[in-house]
Amino acid sequence: MSIDWLTAPCAQPDAALAEAAHAxxxxxxxxxxxxxMLEALAIQLASLQRTAQPAVDRVWISVFAGDHGVADEGVSAFPQVVTGEMVRNFATGGAAISVLARSLGADLEVVNLGTVNDPGEIPSVRRAIIAPSTANFCLGPAMTMTQLETALAVGAESVRTAKASGAQLFIGGEMGIANTTSAAALASALLNEPPSTLAGAGTGLNAAGVMHKVTVLExxxxLHVGATTPLEQLRCLGGFEIAALVGAYIAAAQSGIPVLVDGFITTTAALAAVTMRPDLRxxxxxxxxSKEHGHARLLRALDAESVLDLGLRLGEASGAATAVPLLRLACALHNGMATFAQAGVSTA
Structure with missing residues (x-):
């Protein structure tokens, strides 16, 4: 398997359409x-979708699930079996993202990259098993290079399916016990900042639990101080689902599909992807x-302004799905409002 596809150019937003949308x-x-922001969103979508009438009627959501070896260090308030159990819950419609996707009329894809508690074959789940979990990155690299390449490709495949379905917007979600620890480690390495500035409560750790998490991250x-490129940092400190998100974001930009980024973990993946490919931004x-401690720092690093601030920290792409109606309203206002001339309203 090769990762040469990561270097293919990203599509270019249409500057002329952005100017026309602003006008x-x-x-x-x-x-x-x-x-x-409703104006800014409509203008950005017009530029990315290369149309005078942007729309996000067709939304594709891929939730990538994978377990983490660092869970052995006691960094989560939930047991690792929950990842596999939640894969089944996603597929049977009981999870928050399942409800939100139904409400939005969005396509929801669930991708199992490897869980300790394997739920087995489920008709509506894509099995892309790499291993039951990543390795414990306190003892060695989280992934082999082959595993990383596979996870990146799994994400890209989801985007190809989304594009074939006619998706106008791609959303990536994640599930994996201990993945806030993995995301904090990766973000710390990418930003060259101490983990205390990025590690948070995750699934609900108390203050002592967060302190232990920081010690594990340190x-x-x-151990991985020698990992100096974003790809090596992702291999040593990331997770299967985080790598799949990185691959999906790069592939979406290459394919010309706008991406709506969710919370802390997906923003860490976005930071890794942008560090590799600045033309993705x-x-x-x-x-x-997100209410997760380090998310605000990541948004600043990406010079990003979020649509919502509701104190969410669930993951699963739930925050992104919650923001979709506002994007739809932004497009409706842009496309449907009358101009001063059409309405016969005087201008200043």
Whole structure:
């Protein structure tokens, strides 16, 4: 397997359409800028979708699940068997993202990259098993190079399926006990910052639990200090689902599909992807500011403004799905409002 595809150029946003969309917004029956981020979202989507009438009617959500060897260090408030159990819950419609996807009329794909508690064959789950979990990155690299290449390719495959379905927006989600630990480790390495600035409560750790988590992260970062490229940092400290998200984001930008990024873990994947491919950044929209401790720092690193701030920290792509109605409204306002001339309203 090769990762040469990672270097293929990303699609270019249409600057002329962005300018035209901005000009159109200035002619609508409202004071300029009075709809705030709703205007900016419509303009960005017009540029990315290369159309004067942007839309996010067809939404594709891929939730990638994978377990983490670092769970052996006692960094989660939940047992590792929950990952496999939640894969089944996603597939049978009982999880938050399942409810949200149904409400949005979105396509929901569940991808199992490897869980300690394997739920087996489930008709609506894509099995892309790499291993029951990553290795404990306190003892060695989380993944082999082959495993990393496979996980990246799994994410890219999801985007190809989304594109074939006519998706206008791609959302990536994740599930994996201990994955906030993996994300904090990766973010710390990418930003060259101490883990205390990025590690949070995850599934609900108390203050002592967070302190233990930071200690675990410090051990891991010391062990992998020689990993100096984003790809090696992802291999040594990431997870299967985080790598799949990185692959999906790069493939989406290459394919010309806008991405709506969810919370802390998916934003860590976005940071890794942008560090590898800076031309990816224009394709990312950011759904919400998670309550997870390090998320605000990641958003600043990406110069990103989130659509929502609701205190969410569930993951699964739930925050991104929650923001979709606002993107749809932004498009509806852009496409449906009358101009001053059409409405016969005087301008200043």
């Amino acid at each position: 159109h917004q200035s002619q609508l029956t409202k004071p300029p800028g009075s709809l705030g 051990r891991a970062l010391a 224009p394709w990312l929209l950011f759904a919400h500011r």
